[in-house]
Amino acid sequence: MTEKKEIKVRVADQEQPPAGERMESRAVVAPRTDIYETAEGVVFLIELPGVRPEDADLTVEKNVLSVHARRPFTAPKGLNRLYAEWRARDFERRFTLGPDLDTENVEAKLQHGVLRLVLKKRGPEPERKIKIEAA
Amino acid sequence: MWEQWLLRDSPLQEVERLRHLFENWLSGLEQVTGGQAAEFPPVQIWGDEHGLILIAELPGVLPADLDVTVHQNTLTIRGARKAPEDEVTRWLRRERAYGDFQRTIALPFPVDGSKVKASFENGVLTLEMPRPESDRPRRITIAS
Secondary structure: OOOOOOOOEEEOOOOOOOOOOOOOOOEEEOOOEEEEEOOOEEEEEEEOOOOOHHHEEEEEEOOEEEEEEOOOOOOOOOOEEEEEOOOOEEEEEEEEEOOOEOOOOOEEEEEOOEEEEEEEEOOOOOOOOOOOOOO | OHHHHHHOOOHHHHHHHHHHHHHHHHHHHHHHHOOOOOOOOOEEEEEEOOEEEEEEEOOOOOHHHEEEEEEOOEEEEEEEEOOOOOOOOEEEEOOOOOEEEEEEEEOOOOOOHHHOEEEEEOOEEEEEEEOOHHHOOOOOOOOO
């Protein structure tokens, strides 16, 4: 009987980008994200409105997945901003992944302002025979 | 020379005129939303007395599922954001909302529906709504 493997996906605390790296004083926020499990693995849906693929950075280091995106925004020329329910901002968020996910082959697609990531579950590791040297 | 300077609009007068035009409308708008972006989609409104530009964020909404109608001084943004089609075995984090939405915004003045320009890219909707020519404030030259 196989044990049910638990896939741990934790969201690490938001870290501030180092001072001096930002050119303008722009807010950096954590993008709204949905994460769910399917039979094959884990899917992330990360909201990045206004962001194009060239504006986003996706990296995996050890078991931490990082998303950083710069939302391009040019104010309409010659007009006054009368009302705002959202502000131009950059996005950043980190996710700590459990060991069960394959981080070598991450599927990433950015469309309609949503970044969709798919990480497949690692299959069981094949048994490795270790050679014993004669002394 | 001195009189000419007096007759010309100072930048402050321009701001005052605009503020006056939008003041009642803005306080009405803020009353409805309670100052919080509880409505979907969240919007930004830019403009002057010649027209308005509205920018709304709708990430994950497909162009086919979005409907925009303008009628005189009312704007309605209607549509749906479909839930993922994958077979979800377990939700690990749920921060986004799915389903139908509709938002009606009263504009400070009627706009020319036939001249509205709309674009929807990367989940951002931009609407350019010019005011009808006949409605725009016109400077009247006084014959001497």
